[in-house]
Amino acid sequence: MTRITLVEGDITAQQVDVVVNAAHSSLLGGGGVDGAIHRRGGPRILAECRELRASRYGRGLATGRAVATTAGDLPARWVVHTVGPVHLADEYEERAELLASCYRESLRVAAELGARTVAFPAVSAGIFGWPPADAARIALGTVAAVVAGREGGPEEVRFVLFGAEMYEVFAGVGRELGLTGQE
Template sequence: MKVDLVQGDITAQRVDVIVNAANSSLLGGGGVDGAIHRRGGPAILAECRELRASRYGRGLPTGQAVATTAGELPARWVIHTVGPVWSAAEDRSGLLRDCYANSLRVADELGAVTVAFPLVSAGVYGWPVEDAVRQALSVLRAATPTTVTEARLVLFGDDTFRTATHVATR
């Protein structure tokens, strides 16, 4: 699988799947989650509400992933995954890697070829950017899904992109 670092807005990526760094409620929020819900329109929220009413009454567990329509986004599906909140006292990196691995698994089940990922947990959840990039790339570079041939790590802002590029070339 080809892995690219891209600077830009994840909601503008023309791919099969856009991954959402969701909160466990699946009902929208701030950052990437809010942007995806706003740009994708009400169809995404409607499917998320159905998921909450059926399979995820207590919310989507951290590290897990589930797909919905992409609504008005330039993609076919949105895969929602809940990243862990950073903790200096507890190693939660396995849960962060699970976000990427489980999103790839769901993308593969959907038959997706191209997937755009945000840098999960590196926003309001406080994960240090350098380590978040390392965790993401460790999963994406080692993955062997059967249908996904391209994964993009979409990075918002100059500083985050520079940091990611530096980490990726080490």
């Protein structure tokens, strides 16, 4: 059975099989989590992302999709890049489904890689403007639904939350949903 845990910290410092990147659709780096992963992970991540752009993802990675690269200099084996949606209240249903898809697709790619441990950031809850409590409900609810009863899934899905405020939001939603395992 998969454990879902929450930690406050730096996703680039996580010793896991897969670190999930809240990526820019270009796959070539950006701000926030994406920039931090590219900076700390070094040039090998960017080189593989450029190869992906030159082959399958000429127009970039679509929102809600996921793709893997090396983790470069990160203390992980792979980075799974996923593009979260920008929050727009008048397109909530469609965009909430895209956000849930980020988690489902990232877990699918991680499973294909044979990952036993996966670390997620709060996808779209930063500069993409998703309200943190709603982002937490979608993230935790989707991950819990995907891993429920799945044989051979990851041993741990860890949400690595930047700052005490985001951690507290996820912890509160985790309690509401009956999920525990905060560290």
